[in-house]
Amino acid sequence: MAQQLDYQTLQQIFSRFQALEPEPVGELFHTNAYTLLVAVVLSAQATDVGVNKATRPLFATVDTPQAMLALGLDGLTEAIKTIGLYRQKAQNVMRLSQILVDDYGGQVPSSRAALQSLPGVGRKTANVVLNIWWHIPAQAVDTHIFRLGNRTGICPGRDVAAVERAIEDHLPAEFQQHAHHWLILHGRYICTARNPRCGICPIRDLCPFEDKTI
Structure with a gap:
């Protein structure tokens, strides 16, 4: 488990996520x-x-x-x-x-x-x-967020409740609404469980994970 990243580093990380995907959306189809x-x-x-x-x-x-x-x-x-x-x-x-x-x-x-x-x-x-739906900055921690949160130090915790608290306690308020979307997408497509795609990772220089791929 990586140590919790400091406030300034988190601000840089989520500023990059926001620049890449200003309004992330969930991938589950729904109409209401x-x-x-x-x-x-x-x-x-x-x-x-x-x-x-x-x-x-x-x-x-x-x-x-x-x-x-x-x-x-x-x-x-x-x-x-x-x-x-x-x-x-x-x-x-x-x-x-x-x-x-x-x-x-x-x-x-x-x-x-x-x-x-x-x-x-x-x-x-x-x-x-x-x-x-209700636009409340609640953090839905799935396996992707749990994995990358502990791997990168963005939101480390021994269980999903601790990871959820780490997001709420340490992440700048302006990023709370979309935080779990950015993290899920990053874990699903970049920071994968096996063979993470570190070579194209937008936060590679800010990440303490050592086993980086080229």
């Missing part, structure tokens, strides 16, 4: 807050590409919890059967849809606690929805 929530629930232990292949045709007609309940468990299971753990995920989506209808008037709440009370929704999922 509800479809975003469903997409994130379905994305657990699955790729965004794989989820999008299943949800694009699904969300063309099913974009509210009421429509999901009308589709039914069997219909949803069939629609998402190409996604890993699809049976359990289908059950969670149906249950959370019923709760949204019964307790929230069919609307997705903007509270982390309320979101986390829904079946299949953990802190990371809640933070994605809060950040992307």
Whole structure:
């Protein structure tokens, strides 16, 4: 685990991320807050590409919890059967849809606690929805962020909660809103688990990771 980088270095790193991608966006297809929530629930232990292949045709007609309940468990299971753990995920989506209808008037709440009370929704999922839809600077720490955060010292921590706190505690406020997007993209396409692409890394000179590739 690398040591936490200082404030000035973090400011330089995220200034470069911002220059390269001023308005980063999530890669999960969605049309509203509800479809975003469903997409994130379905994305657990699955790729965004794989989820999008299943949800694009699904969300063309099913974009509210009421429509999901009308589709039914069997219909949803069939629609998402190409996604890993699809049976359990289908059950969670149906249950959370019923709760949204019964307790929230069919609307997705903007509270982390309320979101986390829904079946299949953990802190990371809640933070994605809060950040992307409600524009709250919540940090959704996935495996990419955990890996590069510890490898580079951008946001080191022994678990995802510690990495999330490291972002919130040390990163300049002006970068908080888009921080997890920049980090996910960097971890997904540059600072990969195997054979990181250090030769084209925009922050190579600021990174303490020694095992750099050419």
